[in-house]
Amino acid sequence: MQARAGTTRQSLLETAARLFHERGFAGTSISDIGNASGLTSGAIYFHFSNKDALARAVVEAHFATWPELIERQSPADAPALEGLVRLSFAVARAYRDDPVVRGGARLWGERYAIDAILPTPFVGWIATARALLDRAREKGELAKRVDPAAAARSIIHAFFGMHTVSDALSGRADIEDDLTDLWHLLLPALLADPELTEDTLARAAAGATGDIDGEAVPRVRVDAE
Structure with missing residues (x-):
């Protein structure tokens, strides 16, 4: 289960990074990231508390x-x-x-x-x-x-x-x-x-x-x- 969660998190991070690069921080919503990744907003919030935390994780990566x-x-x-x-x-x-x-x-x-x-x-x-x-x-x-x-x-x-x-x-x-x-x-x-x-x-x-x-x-x- 942990390995699967880690894989999902990594895929989410990469999808978010791609959208942030293409559209910028303000132009990218959690819904956009969910649609691109195939995840619900709830699944995204399981890994990241908000869009700012997700952006920080991309920069740290x-x-x-x-x-x-x-x-x-x-x-x-x-x-x-x-x-x-x-x-x-x-x-x-x-x-x-x-x-x-x-x-x-x-x-x-x-x-x-x-x-x-x-x-x-x-x-x-x-x-x-x-x-x-x-x-x-x-x-x-x-x-x-x-x-x-x-x-x-x-x-x-x-x-x-x-x-x-x-x-x-x-x-x-x-x-x-x-x-x-x-x-x-x-x-x-x-x-x-x-x-x-x-x-x-x-x-x-x-x-x-x-x-x-x-x-x-x-x-x-x-x-x-």
């Missing part, structure tokens, strides 16, 4: 996507800058293709309409980029003139700014081309040997994936209060 992705895409035995680029492509694809990530992103943008405390974005990404740049410094991959702390902030600002523009202009359909252009600009300034730019970018883009051994990674479920 969005955030829960990242720790495993970070670990998988930037292993300690790989070049650190290549890991950073590889991670950026995996994240970009998630924002383009994953309904929970897309729904969570839109909901956070509409956070002032939601009566719930939502996680704070970006600070974790800045810390992750800083850690990878510090590792690149230790391994001699990073240009000596680069300050890891300042570079981490600038990279995350540029990366998520690019997402905003790409979403507005093409619904992120061109996100990988946009990201390639961004790294062509950034990598020569970051790498101790700028001649490695093309090889680093090619390996990272090819290696980034949302799967492990060809099997989809199960999504982390986040319980609502």
Whole structure:
């Protein structure tokens, strides 16, 4: 029974995320989610106390996507800058293709309409980029003139700014081309040997994936209060 309830909850979460992304928080009702999921409103309220709690759960599931992705895409035995680029492509694809990530992103943008405390974005990404740049410094991959702390902030600002523009202009359909252009600009300034730019970018883009051994990674479920 518990397993069935967990499966129902997860399906509901993904359906709600898709509708929140398409219609926004205000434009999506519990009835809409029920119709799309095949559940009654009562069944939805069994899992979530109200629409705000459901929205919060979608945003939390969005955030829960990242720790495993970070670990998988930037292993300690790989070049650190290549890991950073590889991670950026995996994240970009998630924002383009994953309904929970897309729904969570839109909901956070509409956070002032939601009566719930939502996680704070970006600070974790800045810390992750800083850690990878510090590792690149230790391994001699990073240009000596680069300050890891300042570079981490600038990279995350540029990366998520690019997402905003790409979403507005093409619904992120061109996100990988946009990201390639961004790294062509950034990598020569970051790498101790700028001649490695093309090889680093090619390996990272090819290696980034949302799967492990060809099997989809199960999504982390986040319980609502």
